[in-house]
Amino acid sequence: MLLSTEEWMDLRAYRARQDAGATWAEIARETGHDWRTVKKYLTPDTCDRPPAVTASRPAKKKLIDPYTDLIDAWLKAEPRLQATTIHERLVADHGFVGS
Numbered sequence: 125m126l127l128s129t130e131e132w133m134d135l136r137a138y139r140a141r142q143d144a145g146a147t148w149a150e151i152a153r154e155t156g157h158d159w160r161t162v163k164k165y166l167t168p169d170t171c172d173r174p175p176a177v178t179a180s181r182p183a184k185k186k187l188i189d190p191y192t193d194l195i196d197a198w199l200k201a202e203p204r205l206q207a208t209t210i211h212e213r214l215v216a217d218h219g220f221v222g223s
Contacts, residue, residue, distance in 0.1 A: 127165065131157075132174040135165050142166050187222035194218070 127135065138151050151166070152159040164170070188195075191214055198205055198213070214220035 127161070127174070129174040132165065135162065138162070139166055187220070191218065191220065 135155055135157065138146075138155060141151060141154075142148075148159040148163045148166075152162045155162065195210055195214075198210060211220070211223075214222075
């Protein structure tokens with residue numbers, strides 16, 4: 125679990141409570157976090173900066189992407205069209221290679 129800066133600061137305020145002998149579970153109940161999260165951010169060798177949010181990966185292209193407009197048109201014309209029928213049409217008429 126990646127905490128926001130505010131959550132990280134709130135959790136770090138419990139470091140004194142941990143130094144006084146409170147268990148990870150006790151602090152977890154007080155903060156509303158999992159005990160593993162509390163342990164991760166309150167162990168003595170953790171970084172003194174909030175966790176950095178990394179950029180998510182770009183969306184991977186799907187085999188079906190070039191056909192979505194076509195499928196939408198088919199479904200608009202025939203709302204109860206089954207997926208197997210759509211797949212069969214794509215393979216037969218448009219050379220679709222996906223499963």
